[in-house]
Amino acid sequence: MSHHDERTFVMVKPDGVQRGLIGEVVSRFEDRGLKLVGGKFMQVDEELAREHYAELSEQPFFEGLVEFITSGPVFAMVWEGADATAQVRSMVGETDPAESPPGTIRGDLGLDLGHNVIHASDHEEEGANVREIDLWFDDDELVDYGLDTAAWVYEDEDH
Ligand code: DAT
Ligand code: MG
Numbered sequence: 001m002s003h004h005d006e007r008t009f010v011m012v013k014p015d016g017v018q019r020g021l022i023g024e025v026v027s028r029f030e031d032r033g034l035k036l037v038g039g040k041f042m043q044v045d046e047e048l049a050r051e052h053y054a055e056l057s058e059q060p061f062f063e064g065l066v067e068f069i070t071s072g073p074v075f076a077m078v079w080e081g082a083d084a085t086a087q088v089r090s091m092v093g094e095t096d097p098a099e100s101p102p103g104t105i106r107g108d109l110g111l112d113l114g115h116n117v118i119h120a121s122d123h124e125e126e127g128a129n130v131r132e133i134d135l136w137f138d139d140d141e142l143v144d145y146g147l148d149t150a151a152w153v154y155e156d157e158d159h
Helices: 014-018 022-032 046-052 062-069 084-092 105-109 128-136
Strands: 006-012 035-042 074-081 118-120
Touching (some): 006 022, 006 084, 014 022, 014 062, 014 074, 022 074, 022 084, 022 105, 084 118, 084 128
Antiparallel strands (some): 006 074, 035 074
């Protein structure tokens, strides 16, 4: 069971919320067999936006990115499962939707780098998932529970 409990941070960005894509995005992770352990619909303030994207603060697009992510509500989530960070990133696609293959979230739902529908923790940056979950969620906002379908998703999970 222990190797099925990696957690990762995911967010439907303001463009995805406005386009009515929260349900579509949630469905993809549910269908994959991942477990939702936290979720909140919220308006991001400038301080959180700057902290979340801190490593990009020297980039020329940083101010525009902060403006975009604070321009409307987002849906922030934590998903749990085996190798969740890397698996979610592979479902998300490339940073630019125009370069993301069909079948990925950005490749199916977007066309523009600046409006790429979703954020997900980077699996190549050590500990990014843990840092982002800590930044966005309090411990008591994450729910520990058993998912009855887990034994059908994972061969080595007990019924
Ligand atoms: P990702 O969201 O795929 O993890 P990232 O962490 O490199 O990509 O960048 C964060 C966001 O910044 C990305 O979702 C969209 C925006 N962005 C990245 N590179 C950009 C660029 N060259 N021009 C404009 N926006 C960019
Ligand atoms: Mg990133």
